Amino acid sequence: MVVPPSGMEGVVLQPRAPSQGVGGTARVHFTLCFRTDWGQRLRIVGSQEGLGNWRLADGHNMKWTTGDNWVAEVDLPTGTVYEYKFVVVDHASGHALAWQSGNNSVLALRPEDRSVDVFDNWGGEPGAQLVADGAKPLTREQRLLSWATEMEASMVGQRQELRRARMELVAAQEDARKAREESKRMYARLAESEAARIAAATDLRAAETTNKVLTAQLNEVNTSFKSALETAADLLQAISTRPRPRRASAKAGTAVDADKAAAAAPGPGSWRRDLKEQPGMQGFEII
CATH class of the missing domain: 2.60.40.10 (Immunoglobulins)
Incomplete structure (x- = not known):
């Protein structure tokens, strides 16, 4: 039972359990x-x-x-x-x-x-x-003074906590700034690497295209050269198989037969002219 202070002895309050404050x-x-x-x-x-x-x-x-x-x-x-x-x-x-x-x-x-x-x-x-x-029991004035002292101490603690929080915030902001700068550098390096990769891929494609063109040209030259060689071989074979002209003989013929034979026989350089006239041999010099 709560007993009132002196001067209010007539007041008798019924016993009650302390109220549990909800939400302060x-x-x-x-x-x-x-x-x-x-x-x-x-x-x-x-x-x-x-x-x-x-x-x-x-x-x-x-x-x-x-x-x-x-x-x-x-x-x-x-x-x-x-x-x-x-x-x-x-x-x-x-x-x-x-x-x-x-x-x-x-x-x-x-x-x-x-x-x-x-x-x-x-x-x-x-x-x-x-x-x-x-x-x-306390007087209302004592309670107010006690409350003010506690609130002041609490405010001092809160100010200190706020100061620490601000310092931590500044440090966190600095860390965030450094992280952003590092991220920018990493992005720049990544962009450079990507640009180099794209350039290398472009150069590779260009080299592959050039290689294909050169390969096609080489194949064409090889084909032409092979054809020319085959033609030359055929001409040489034809020359080697022609009958040689027989010498003029008083017994075998007359002067007219000798002139005809000379006209029919190939003259110097005639096989070279025939070879150069073959397809694909126009750019070659026949020795």
Whole structure:
């Protein structure tokens, strides 16, 4: 059982298990000892959606309990500070009859808070006590100072972490820049290699084409030369098989027969002329 601080001994709260905040929330139990007239009630209004965002009509209604103690339970996100006030409203119309005097009350919730009991006073004087998760009671001012100190330390740690993250980011960006440059160099080398490969392939195709042309020309020359040789051989064979002219003889013939034989016999160089006139031998010199 949570026991209220001195001055509020009449307040007895029922035992309850600490609320497990979902998504960083805490269940805050507000208690205010205040006597109202008949037909009046209390409402809590503050700087959060659960407290109406300072809209009186959307504020959180409090419940009256024995000893003129008004209580309310509100789930609030942790890790921040809230301002709030209590308001006396007309039960029928909901109009404000009186606002809590003094400055706005301040409630600081740490990130690890799950269940918080706040014991307030209508005058809003300093010293209102707060109990978080059954720990030692603190005044609202002590809690705010503790929260501010923790938040400052957390911010220092976050700034250091941010600085380290920025340094790591700069290093990563430099590595990425070097990687991009290396990639560009590799692409350039690859492009050069591809261009050289294409040029070599082009030269190879040109060489193959030239080789085919030269081979065809060589085959043609060989064929022509072979034909010429065959023709020359035939002519030589024909010359070697011709009958030789017989010498003139007083007994064998007359001078007229000798002249006819001389005209029929091949003269010097006649076989060369015949050979050069053969197909394919026009470009050759016969020795």
